[in-house]
Amino acid sequence: MATESVVSAFRVLEAVAEAQPVGLSELARSVGLPKSTVQRNLLTLQEVGWLRPTETAPTRWQLTYRVVAIVGRAGGESLREAALPVMNELQLGTTETIHLAAADGDSLVLVERLDTPHRLRAFLPLGERIALHASATGLAYLSACGDEYLDKYLAGPLPAQTPDTLTDPGRIRAVVNEIRERGYSVNVGGLSHGISSLGAPIESASGPVAAVSVSGPSSRITADRFDELGPQVREAAARISLALRGER
Template structure:
C-alpha cells in the first residue's frame, strides 16, 4: 500500500468516526475522494476489523469495538483516564449530574470517559465523540488554560454554530475565555446541545501544560445560575486532584 493510500485510509477512518453512522456519499464529500476509492478503503478497513456496516441503517458505516479498544490503549489517554477516575467519581456523586472527561484532538475535545447521572433526563455524549472547542464547556475551559498563541490560531478559522446559542463571534468567545480565566471554570449554556448547560474546568499534564478538561452537564432546568458557583468550585477541586495525580499541580490554574 502506498503512502497516499495509507493517508486516504486514515482520513476515511476519521470521517467515519466524525459522522457515524456515515454513508458513502457523506464520507466521499468530506475526504474529497471518489466514492469508488472510499468504498475500497472501507472494505479493507472492514476486513481489518476497524469499521463495519450498520445493521440498522443500510449503507452506513460505524467504527467497531476493535477501533475503540486500540484507541483506548493510547498511553497518554490511558494515564489521564487512570488519574481522573477517582476525582470524577467523587464529582459525579457530589453533583448527581453527568460528568465528562475530554482531551484535545486538533480543534475538538475528544470524550474519553463519561459518568452518568441517575436522573432520567440527562446530558449524553458517546465515548469517542469529538466536540468543537468553542461549542463545549470542556473546550472553552481548555482554551482558557492554553497559551495565547494557541487561542489565536484557533480563532483564525471561522467558527461553526452547533446550536443557535453557540458563540461563534471571536470577540464574544474571547470574552467567554476571559471570564473563565477569572472565575476558574467555564459556563456553556446550550452551546453544544439545546436544553443542556455545562460547567468545565481544565487540568494540567506534564510540563504544566493543559492536558484536558472535565465537565458537569445536565438539563438547563436543573443546572441553573444558582448552581453555577457550587458546581464550578466542585469541578475545580476535581481538576486540581487530577492535575496532582498527573504531577502537574498549579496554584495559578487551580487556586486553593
C-alpha cells in the same frame, strides 16, 4: 504505494469520525477517492477493529470503541485511568452527568461519560467531536491554552451549534479570560439546547490535554448552583492533572 494506502485509510477513518454514521457514497465524496478504494479501506478498518457497519440498509459506517480507547491513552499514561476515580467522586457529589473530553486538533473528543441516575439527563455519545467555542469543556480547554493558540482558533470559523452558542471572537476571548480567573467555565445551552455545563481544563506536564465537565438539564443546573458545582469541577480537574503528572 503502501504509504498512499495508509494515508487514504486514515483519511477515511477521520471522515467517518466527522460524519458517522455515514454511507459509502458520502465518504467517497468527502475524501475525494474512488468508491472502490474507500470500500477497501472500510473493510480493512473493520477487520482491524476500528470501524463497524450499522445493521440498517443501506450500510453506514461508524467508529468502534477501540478508537475512543486509543484517544484516551494519548500522551502516555492513560487519561481515562487517571480521571475515572475522580470522575466517580464528582458524579456522586453532583448526581449529574460527568464528561471527559480529550484534545484532538482544534476540537475535543468525548472519551468517557458517567451518567446521572436522573431520568432527565445530558447525553453525548462516546467519540463525539466537541467544538471548543460551543462547550463548557472546550471553553475550559481554551482557557488553559496560550494566547497564540487562542488567537489562531478565534481567527477560524466559529459555527453556531445552537442559538446560544458563542460565535463572536471578542466575546469568546472575554469569556476565556473570565474562566482563567475563576478556574472553571459555564455554558448554558451553547452545545445542546436546554443543557447547562460547567467545565475545567486538565493539564499534563506538557500543557492542556483535556477537560472535564458536569452537565445536566438547565432546569436542574440553574444559576444558583454554579458557585456550588464550579469549584467541584475545578478541584476534580486539578486532581486529574496532578495524577497525569505523576504527583498523586
